[in-house]
Amino acid sequence: MLQVYNTMTRQKEIFKPLVKGEVSIYCCGVTPYNTPHIGNARPFVTWDVIRRYFNRQGYKVRYIQNFTDVDDKIIAAANREGVTWKDISERYIKDYFKVMNALNVQPADLYPKVSENMDDIIAMIKTLVDKGFAYKLDNGDVFYSVEKDESYGKLSGRKVEDMQAGARVEVDDRKRHPMDFALWKSAKPGEPAWESYWGKGRPGWHIECSAMSLKYLGEKFDFHGGGSDLIFPHHENEIAQSQAAIGDEHCFAQYWVHNGFITINNEKMSKSTGNFFTIADILKKYSGEVVRFFLLQTHYRSPLDFSEERVQEAQVAYNRLKNSYDNLNFLVAKIEADEFVKGGKNPMVSMSQAGGLVELAERLYSAFDDAMNDDFNTALAISHMFELSRDVNSYYNDFIAGKISPRGTDAYMIMRVSEVFTDMASTIGIFENIEAEEVAANSELVEKLINLVISIRQDARAAKNWTEADKIRDELKDIGITIEDTPQGVKWKI
RNA sequence: GGCGACAUAGCCAAGUGGUAAGGCCGAGGUCUGCAAAAUCUCUAUCCCCAGUCCGAUUCUGGGUGUCGCCUCCA
Secondary structure, rough: OOOOEEOOOOEEEEEEOOOOOEEEEEEEEOOOOOOOOOOOOHHHHHHHHHHHHHOOOOEEEEEEEEEEEOOOOHHHHHHHHHHHHHHHHHHHHHHHHHHHOOOOOOOOOOOEEEHHHHHHHHOOOOOOHHHHEEEOOOOOOOEEEHOOOOOOOOOOOOHEEEEEHHHOOOOOOOOOOOOOOOEEOOOOOOOOOOOOOOOOOOEOOOOOHHHHHHHHOOOEEEEEEEEEEEEEEHHHHHHHHHHHHOOOOEEEEEEEEEEOOOOOOEEEEHHHOEEOHHHHHHHHHOHHHHHHHHHHOOOOOOOOOEEEHHHHHHHHHHHHHHHHHHHHHHHHHHHHHHHHHHHHOOOOOOOEEEEEEEHHHHHHHHHHHHHHHHHHHHHHHHHHHHHHHHHHHHHHHHOOOOOOOOOOHHHHHHHHHHHHHHOOOOOOHHOOHHHHHHHHOOOHHHHHHHHHHEEEEEEHHOOOOOOHHHHHHHHHHHHEEEEEEEEOOEEOOO
16 A cells, blocks of 8 residues: 655655546656756656556556746846747757656656646636636736635645745735735746736746646646645645635645755755756766666655765665676576476476575565555665665575576576566666667677687686786776676676 | 754664664675675664653654755755
């Protein structure tokens, strides 16, 4: 049974989908005015894992993620560079996809944009005005009136009065209440503008997510999420607008899921303070899967401090798991090439080792699910992979040493272990891009050349010419090829 | 000022009312020509004080510290 921490109730709740067997998710996407930093990656990697997990549990998932492509910061960037707002948003949307692809984040089912859903946004604002929840100023600005909304503040747990007291906001005295927020902003010269009931202008921040989530997922949907800085005011305002417009306090998202921040030296990473690392820079040194693994080693709601040392650590840990994954694939390849297995014969071999291993794998497999079911605890889930990894490697070592051979029933057990391990890996989304990369790297020519070099080195070793053998190994290492001497022959990897 | 979160080994990080997963680093052993990889062994009275309980790291209250939101922000 899946339990999810719901920001709305501030506790874990048992997840019950609105429609049996289906899950609908709206995750707040980015405002494309800048290249994404590592902090931006966290919600999307988190949701990617959640989607994968639901998919694996047999749910039909509908996942929507917007681009807020009409925004002050985009306009500012466009003016600075002397290009159009569309040039800016398109450039950074492209950046976004490039980076997410490297992080192995599966694409959303739909990426609605503000600029392409203007009619729905305007219609929603009109409903709010008509119902008396919003008011128009003489200049054409339209504001949402928090005083008309008794339940305003229920997500973030604040009261309108409390916020007034210490608000650092520059109060716009044209507003009826300091907490009122813009639904529509009248156009200023040189800004992109759309026709509306209130004259030319553009939407305020917040309304786009309400309009687009309701449009594409319906009046009620299961999940809505994003970074925890969106709880207030963004998501609070979305709830207010949506429920006021529809007139149902139970409509809109049922579960609110927010990820913790990524910090640098324990301070929040933020574009506005210049305190950030871009994902593109990190990817120059580490693969997307390692960065992803780094993120998932901590529970999504905890803060996560970023540093190169931490990622390096994640790299080492990742390699460990990857090594077991490779070992398992190696064993399976051996099994598949073995006639004994195909015929299902040779049950003579002791099944104790493989039997113990498969038993452990099944136990950890269900522990893995338990961890994921407990508010998507990837950190715990991953620890179970390490536990399996240890025994897999021991088994592999024994095989390499010629002590055992996975034949007969054992063969099927090992294949099952491999299946389990692979499934865990794909649930958290690792060891997927790798293969494509390896295939590309290991072209036939490269493979032949390396085998030639290795065979020369083997001759040197046979002649006990260690100096020569070590020199070859060191130089291959410098090129990025690692050599391992095992009783079963030489293994190499790039 | 209002609201909230967190405090677990050298570092990172799960978790539980009955003395605590996993990873990194470190020490020692096995394997190896030497390595590498792997494996084995070793490393924590869970911020402080009080309370509840047979028993608390886990619950309650207080304290201290760190961080976040209240302004654009994933």
